[in-house]
Amino acid sequence: MNKFLLLFLILFSFSNFSPKENQFIARLGQVSFFSYTSVENIEAKNNQVVSILDTDKKEIAVSMIMRAFVFKKDLMYEHFNESYIESDIYPKASFEGKIKDFDTDLKGKQTKIIHGSITIHGITKEVDIKTVIDNSDGNYIVSGSFDVEVKDFQIKIPPILSSNIAKTISIKFKFQYKPYEE
Amino acid sequence: MKLKNKFFLLIVFVLILINTYHYIIPLFVDSSEKNLKNETVAFTIHSNDLLRAYSKNEEKTDTIYTNKIIEVIGTVKEISFLNSRNTVILQSNSNTFGVICDVNSAEKEKIKTLKENQKIIVKGLCKGFLKDVILLNCSIEIL
Numbered sequence: 366m367n368k369f370l371l372l373f374l375i376l377f378s379f380s381n382f383s384p385k386e387n388q389f390i391a392r393l394g395q396v397s398f399f400s401y402t403s404v405e406n407i408e409a410k411n412n413q414v415v416s417i418l419d420t421d422k423k424e425i426a427v428s429m430i431m432r433a434f435v436f437k438k439d440l441m442y443e444h445f446n447e448s449y450i451e452s453d454i455y456p457k458a459s460f461e462g463k464i465k466d467f468d469t470d471l472k473g474k475q476t477k478i479i480h481g482s483i484t485i486h487g488i489t490k491e492v493d494i495k496t497v498i499d500n501s502d503g504n505y506i507v508s509g510s511f512d513v514e515v516k517d518f519q520i521k522i523p524p525i526l527s528s529n530i531a532k533t534i535s536i537k538f539k540f541q542y543k544p545y546e547e
Numbered sequence: 548m549k550l551k552n553k554f555f556l557l558i559v560f561v562l563i564l565i566n567t568y569h570y571i572i573p574l575f576v577d578s579s580e581k582n583l584k585n586e587t588v589a590f591t592i593h594s595n596d597l598l599r600a601y602s603k604n605e606e607k608t609d610t611i612y613t614n615k616i617i618e619v620i621g622t623v624k625e626i627s628f629l630n631s632r633n634t635v636i637l638q639s640n641s642n643t644f645g646v647i648c649d650v651n652s653a654e655k656e657k658i659k660t661l662k663e664n665q666k667i668i669v670k671g672l673c674k675g676f677l678k679d680v681i682l683l684n685c686s687i688e689i690l
Contacts (some may be wrong), residue, residue: 392636392647392679393629412632413647415677430675433683434616444688456609532604542630 387421389505389542395539396429400531407441407530408418416504416540423467425507427460427478427540449520450486454535458485467498472498508539572632582651583670584595584686588614594621594646594680598639601676612673619646619682623665626658633658635687637669648685652659657687 394414400407414429416520418515431452436442446452462481496509514531522530577641590612600608621637624645628634633655648669650658659661662668667689671682 390678392645393627393632393634395630412630412634412649413674413677413679413681413683415679428677430677430681433674433681435683456613457677539630 384508386544387419388545389418390545391416391418391507391540392429394429394538396427396534396536398434398536402529402531404418404529407436409436409441409445411414411435412463414538414540416507416542417541417545418507420467420469420505423464423469425460425462425481427538429458431456431458442459444485444526449522455485455487458483460484462492462494464496464498467501472500483513484519485513488518490517503544505542506540507542508537510535510537512536556665576590582653582686583616583672583684586662588618588670589615591618591620594619594637595640597646598644599639599681601680602644603643609675613675615673616670617682618668618670619648619680620666620668621646623661623663623667625663626661635667635669635685637667638664643678646682647679648682648687648688650685654685654687656670657689661687661689 381385387544392415393412393418395410395412397408397410397416410436411429412432414427416425416427418425431450432446434442434445436445460478460481460483465478465480467477468475475498477496477498479496480491481494482489482491484490490513492510492513494509496507499508512535514533515530517530583652597612597617600611619637620637623635624638625636626634627636632648633652635648635650635658637648639645640649646669648671650669667687669685670680671685674683
């Protein structure tokens with residue numbers, strides 16, 4: 366009886382050490398956003414977005430640091446972090462979603478809808494995002510773009526600057542995943 | 548009277564200069580590739596200690612390091628040129644966590660000479676912690 370218990374324990378501990386085959390991580394994910402108005406174009410990029418893809422549950426999670434967005438001009442960075450996003454109070458933005466009808470066995474590209482909730486500035490909103498999932502040799506690349514409304518996230522823009530910032534911001538993303546080892 | 552006028556003009560002129568320096572120039576300066584090489588460092592810390600602090604209490608550690616220029620001592624785990632960025636990832640005690648350093652494009656040649664497990668000092672602007680601590684605008688010193 367004791368031997369069985371021992372065997373069971375050994376097996377259990379081994380299973381714990383093996384890497385999770387169904388989980389993938391992207392540490393250097395890229396997220397960028399654009400605001401186009403007749404006055405000026407604002408663009409910012411974040412190259413250190415982390416994302417975890419679970420091919421078993423067909424789930425995806427994304428987290429990013431707002432201060433890691435890089436702008437062309439210092440003043441934009443300052444306005445974005447101090448006035449609009451309030452990065453001291455809400456340092457991160459995140460997304461959690463489920464990939465609908467995700468075929469994990471399919472090689473190559475497939476276009477799918479991810480339904481999930483996005484949290485920016487402390488406010489969570491449900492979104493559907495069209496994404497292209499590229500599966501090559503067990504490594505995944507997920508990319509796509511979508512739009513958000515500034516007012517949905519209770520971001521206050523002073524009237525004097527309202528002509529400089531678009532009402533709708535377009536967001537682009539690209540994550541290159543590797544197997545997740547713990 | 549004339550002297551007073553001149554004095555007044557001088558003050559206005561100086562004020563305009565100060566304004567230009569603080570508000571006008573930043574509008575045109577490209578901040579994405581700022582070089583921190585000659586800036587003063589707020590903290591020098593080993594990558595293991597930095598990660599231990601962050602995984603213990605993220606909020607408190609954030610208030611200490613975030614948006615400060617810090618120097619991190621550590622060993623190279625991975626070098627990546629993904630998305631045409633120059634990234635060096637430093638090792639830590641745990642496999643899951645590391646320090647992601649986005650290195651200034653001026654030091655691209657230096658990164659190419661780096662090898663895994665090499666000991667280096669990275670100076671950069673700390674941005675916070677996700678699965679890794681993130682440093683931007685980094686410069687590298689090879690030990």
